[in-house]
Amino acid sequence: xxINTGLAQVSEHLxxxxxxxxAIAMLAYACDFAFGxxxxxxxxxxRAPELVGAGAGKAGALPAGGPAARPLDGADAGAxxxxxxxxxxxxxxFWVRSALALxxxxxxxxxxxxxxxxxxxxxxxxxxxxxxxxxxTCMAVIVLLAISLRYxxxxxxxxxxxxxxxxxxxxxxVIYTPAGALVPALQSYWIAIHVTAMIVAxxxxxxGAVTTVMYLLADRHERRVAAGLPSRTTGIMLHLPKPLILxxxxxxxxxxxxxxxxxxxxxxxxWADQAWGRYWGWDPKETWSFITWVVYAGxxxxxxxxxxxxxxxxxxxxxxxxxxxxxxxxxxxxxxxLHSYAGLS
Amino acid sequence: xxxxxxxxxxxxxxxxxAAPAPSPDAGPPPSAEARPAFxxxxxxxxxxxxxWAWRQLTSMRTALILLFLLAVASVPGSVIPQQGIDPxxxxxxxxxxxxxxxxxxxxxxxxxxxxxxxAAIYLLLFVSLAGCVLxxxxxxxxxxxxxxxxxxxxxxxLPMSASYRTSLTPAEAVGSAAGLLSGKGFRLNNADGWVxxxxxxxxxxxxxxxxxxxxxxxxxxxxxxxxxxxxxRLLISGQSFANTPTxxxxxxxxxxxxxxxxxxxxxTLDRFTAHYITSGTLRGQPSSFDAxxxxxxxxxxPARGFLLRVNHPLxxxxxxxxxxxHGYAPVFRVTDGAGRVVFDSPVPFIPVxxxxxxxEGVIKVPDADPDQLGFAGVFLPTAVDVNGRLQSAFxxxxxxxxxxxxxxxxxxxxxxxxxxxxxxxxAHLRRLPVxxxxxxxxxxxxxxxxxxxxxxxxxxQWASLAITYDPGQVPALISGIIxxxxxxxxxxxRRRRVFxxxxxxxxxxxxxxxxxxxxxxxxxxFETEFASLAAEIMASHGGRQPxxxxxxxxxxxxxxxxxxxxxxxxxxxxPADNYLSAPADNESALGHDEGE
Numbered sequence: 001x002x003i004n005t006g007l008a009q010v011s012e013h014l015x016x017x018x019x020x021x022x023a024i025a026m027l028a029y030a031c032d033f034a035f036g037x038x039x040x041x042x043x044x045x046x047r048a049p050e051l052v053g054a055g056a057g058k059a060g061a062l063p064a065g066g067p068a069a070r071p072l073d074g075a076d077a078g079a080x081x082x083x084x085x086x087x088x089x090x091x092x093x094f095w096v097r098s099a100l101a102l103x104x105x106x107x108x109x110x111x112x113x114x115x116x117x118x119x120x121x122x123x124x125x126x127x128x129x130x131x132x133x134x135x136x137t138c139m140a141v142i143v144l145l146a147i148s149l150r151y152x153x154x155x156x157x158x159x160x161x162x163x164x165x166x167x168x169x170x171x172x173x174v175i176y177t178p179a180g181a182l183v184p185a186l187q188s189y190w191i192a193i194h195v196t197a198m199i200v201a202x203x204x205x206x207x208g209a210v211t212t213v214m215y216l217l218a219d220r221h222e223r224r225v226a227a228g229l230p231s232r233t234t235g236i237m238l239h240l241p242k243p244l245i246l247x248x249x250x251x252x253x254x255x256x257x258x259x260x261x262x263x264x265x266x267x268x269x270x271w272a273d274q275a276w277g278r279y280w281g282w283d284p285k286e287t288w289s290f291i292t293w294v295v296y297a298g299x300x301x302x303x304x305x306x307x308x309x310x311x312x313x314x315x316x317x318x319x320x321x322x323x324x325x326x327x328x329x330x331x332x333x334x335x336x337x338l339h340s341y342a343g344l345s
Numbered sequence: 346x347x348x349x350x351x352x353x354x355x356x357x358x359x360x361x362x363a364a365p366a367p368s369p370d371a372g373p374p375p376s377a378e379a380r381p382a383f384x385x386x387x388x389x390x391x392x393x394x395x396x397w398a399w400r401q402l403t404s405m406r407t408a409l410i411l412l413f414l415l416a417v418a419s420v421p422g423s424v425i426p427q428q429g430i431d432p433x434x435x436x437x438x439x440x441x442x443x444x445x446x447x448x449x450x451x452x453x454x455x456x457x458x459x460x461x462x463x464a465a466i467y468l469l470l471f472v473s474l475a476g477c478v479l480x481x482x483x484x485x486x487x488x489x490x491x492x493x494x495x496x497x498x499x500x501x502x503l504p505m506s507a508s509y510r511t512s513l514t515p516a517e518a519v520g521s522a523a524g525l526l527s528g529k530g531f532r533l534n535n536a537d538g539w540v541x542x543x544x545x546x547x548x549x550x551x552x553x554x555x556x557x558x559x560x561x562x563x564x565x566x567x568x569x570x571x572x573x574x575x576x577x578r579l580l581i582s583g584q585s586f587a588n589t590p591t592x593x594x595x596x597x598x599x600x601x602x603x604x605x606x607x608x609x610x611x612x613t614l615d616r617f618t619a620h621y622i623t624s625g626t627l628r629g630q631p632s633s634f635d636a637x638x639x640x641x642x643x644x645x646x647p648a649r650g651f652l653l654r655v656n657h658p659l660x661x662x663x664x665x666x667x668x669x670x671h672g673y674a675p676v677f678r679v680t681d682g683a684g685r686v687v688f689d690s691p692v693p694f695i696p697v698x699x700x701x702x703x704x705e706g707v708i709k710v711p712d713a714d715p716d717q718l719g720f721a722g723v724f725l726p727t728a729v730d731v732n733g734r735l736q737s738a739f740x741x742x743x744x745x746x747x748x749x750x751x752x753x754x755x756x757x758x759x760x761x762x763x764x765x766x767x768x769x770x771x772a773h774l775r776r777l778p779v780x781x782x783x784x785x786x787x788x789x790x791x792x793x794x795x796x797x798x799x800x801x802x803x804x805x806q807w808a809s810l811a812i813t814y815d816p817g818q819v820p821a822l823i824s825g826i827i828x829x830x831x832x833x834x835x836x837x838x839r840r841r842r843v844f845x846x847x848x849x850x851x852x853x854x855x856x857x858x859x860x861x862x863x864x865x866x867x868x869x870x871f872e873t874e875f876a877s878l879a880a881e882i883m884a885s886h887g888g889r890q891p892x893x894x895x896x897x898x899x900x901x902x903x904x905x906x907x908x909x910x911x912x913x914x915x916x917x918x919x920p921a922d923n924y925l926s927a928p929a930d931n932e933s934a935l936g937h938d939e940g941e
Contacts, residue, residue, distance in 0.1 A: 180630070183631055184634050263829055266825045273818065275655060276811070278815070282427065282457075282458045294419075298412045301409055
């Protein structure tokens with residue numbers, strides 16, 4: 001079937017609009033940091049008892065030892081996400097509401113852009129790097145909105161949208177590939193299973209990496225303050241929750257991503273078996289997906305092991321994310337293998 | 346599997362007990378060197394060392410390090426060309442880096458994933474894993490038969506606690522709480538004045554399943570490597586082959602595969618068709634490959650047709666046949682100096698690039714007189730002249746041309762090591778002075794000195810097929826599915842304990858204390874479950890909150906509770922204490938050891 005170029009054009013316009021809307025949403029999130037309400041000060045007496053920002057704040061006052069390791073046992077029975085709230089107000093302010101609305105509108109435009117792209121090509125629209133990046137940024141924004149709404153963790157918006165806008169901008173300019181048909185090797189229903197799993201996992205990993213970087217910054221800030229040293233991040237930290245909350249948020253994201261990634265690798269193995277006659281052949285892409293899997297598995301084990309929790313585990317997660325990005329960018333651009341579908345030359 | 350670092354040789358108390366004491370009535374050993382005390386001490390040292398080594402190997406830290414080593418060890422396999430994946434690239438590497446390549450070869454860097462050092466890492470990792478998983482499986486089986494430990498005395502010191510008053514008697518309160526918890530699937534340990542409930546054993550089940558499935562996956566890969574085989578066969582349309590080692594171009598059998606084990610099917614390639622996109626930016630990209638084949642299960646069986654495509658392999662007798670490549674085989678007819686037709690057949694040329702499918706190949710004519718003839722050259726499916734150089738502009742054969750260099754002399758086929766059919770051994774060949782001219786189908790080269798004539802009569806297409814037999818495939822798939830199921834189970838289920846104590850208050854009524862703790866609840870979430878559980882129990886008791894106490898508060902809520910930390914020495918003896926401290930102290934390879 002021929003490519004519907006009109007529809008492909010519509011897709012491109014929709015995705016261009018998406019970048020612009022996300023950029024404005026990013027500004028709105030930034031405005032919240034600049035002008036929005038800050039987290040209740042630690043010593044504020046009139047604090048809603050059910051809030052975890054509050055519960056976590058108390059941890060510092062506890063005697064060193066046992067309880068400090070478990071400061072997040074928030075007592076709010078109603079909201080499952082209470083444990084991740086940062087601000088003392090359950091209701092988001094004007095800037096946050098604007099940013100959320102803009103992000104949602106941008107997401108709708110992006111989903112429409114991806115759908116029209118797929119319809120114009122009569123196939124699943126993840127056949128090259130442009131389409132793949134469009135899809136993983138879309139997934140990252142879905143995760144962002146889900147976390148924002150479920151856990152009321154509005155503070156991650158800015159930090160997730162920065163890489164999303166950057167990646168989507170690059171995709172539409174440098175990486176852009178016109179709509180087209182798939183090569184025979186990709187003509188299989190497994191593309192809808194394997195690549196979709198990889199997209200979902202990558203979107204989750206992106207949000208996990210962003211929150212873990214936020215955790216490292218917040219942790220550094222907290223340690224500097226505790227040591228009486230000056231910290232340049234004080235302004236931002238007023239809007240962020242305690243490091244442990246960021247750490248947990250990141251961990252939860254990876255907890256979702258890892259099984260999906262494992263499934264994606266296995267679906268890929270089944271597809272490889274259908275297409276190439278072996279389920280595992282150490283193709284560079286396979287090798288790096290394995291390395292990524294191993295490092296994230298190491299992260300999960302480290303999180304559960306004394307002496308590796310906290311910063312060390314966070315560094316492992318960042319190494320895992322670097323492997324993921326190398327597999328996405330480096331292997332596509334510099335290494336030739338069976339997975340050379342990026343459409344870049 | 347706690348990571349107790351016993352210094353080497355300093356056997357623990359257990360070791361001393363384990364070491365056989367020298368028996369008084371045993372006579373002196375025959376050898377003067379092995380005095381009993383020395384021998385026992387040595388044995389002690391050896392067992393101490395072994396124990397220490399085993400603990401090190403099965404510790405979490407070692408497992409983590411091995412895991413990272415495995416990741417790091419895989420990196421060169423993706424950067425340096427690998428013999429098993431792309432032999433041509435390895436050969437290229439040898440010519441590009443003649444000094445470095447032999448060193449890399451010595452270090453097995455051209456076959457990383459079959460290298461001894463790579464095997465050492467993953468085998469150690471899996472031994473470490475097995476050394477952790479097996480004892481834990483037995484322990485899980487044991488704990489499934491045990492009741493939850495009795496409730497700690499002071500529940501407010503647990504991470505999660507709640508307290509309220511009710512008009513029920515303590516026995517009624519505990520009884521109704523036990524009924525409620527039991528209805529929610531908790532296992533109970535019920536006694537006078539308290540109930541201990543535990544739930545979430547499936548977490549450890551999932552955890553163990555995942556790790557055991559990984560071991561099984563490695564085993565399945567091993568089965569495939571031992572009993573399976575892989576082979577390639579290039580088949581020009583019109584040709585057939587039978588599945589025997591001699592008919593296969595590349596035959597890579599597993600360690601225990603003999604030629605007799607090969608399934609006796611045969612395949613004929615009737616026609617190969619490739620379609621390409623003819624317009625737009627993706628012009629030249631293939632859109633479909635179809636290989637129309639006929640196959641028979643065994644000699645004499647009726648032939649059946651099959652349309653072999655990429656992603657659509659042929660299954661025959663447990664073996665699968667894949668379409669993995671394609672190319673052109675120009676057909677040549679060569680007459681020698683004596684005027685005899687000494688060669689008339691298609692010759693497969695190998696593509697050197699994909700956009701125009703420019704292909705290279707050689708023609709060897711050993712039967713030519715007076716000299717043997719050889720030709721090397723390129724086949725251009727759609728030849729165009731770009732600045733005086735011929736290139737192929739499109740992969741379909743729209744304007745096929747062949748450009749050849751001619752040689753005469755000795756092909757060297759009868760001496761020396763076996764040659765590749767895709768290369769000429771130029772050692773005893775001389776180049777013939779023929780003006781280079783691309784040949785269209787039907788055109789000929791007349792070789793000088795009446796050496797003969799070569800005619801390019803046309804072309805056919807070939808398909809390369811991969812034949813694989815892997816008995817480890819289904820076990821690997823099952824292992825993979827179990828691994829994911831175990832992973833999901835261990836992530837989704839939380840192992841937690843809830844305790845309820847009730848006692849009569851001095852001023853009348855009953856005080857009910859509820860405490861809860863979760864192990865490896867690193868992602869959080871138990872606080873919510875506990876809060877709703879406590880609220881439910883309280884509601885069923887018609888309880889009310891005593892002034893100043895949260896309905897369901899964490900232990901670090903409220904200064905009065907904080908003040909009580911560490912003031913009760915008896916708490917250390919409590920069975921729940923192990924459970925509490927387990928996550929912080931454990932160092933097992935799975936990370937959630939019992940610590941008991």
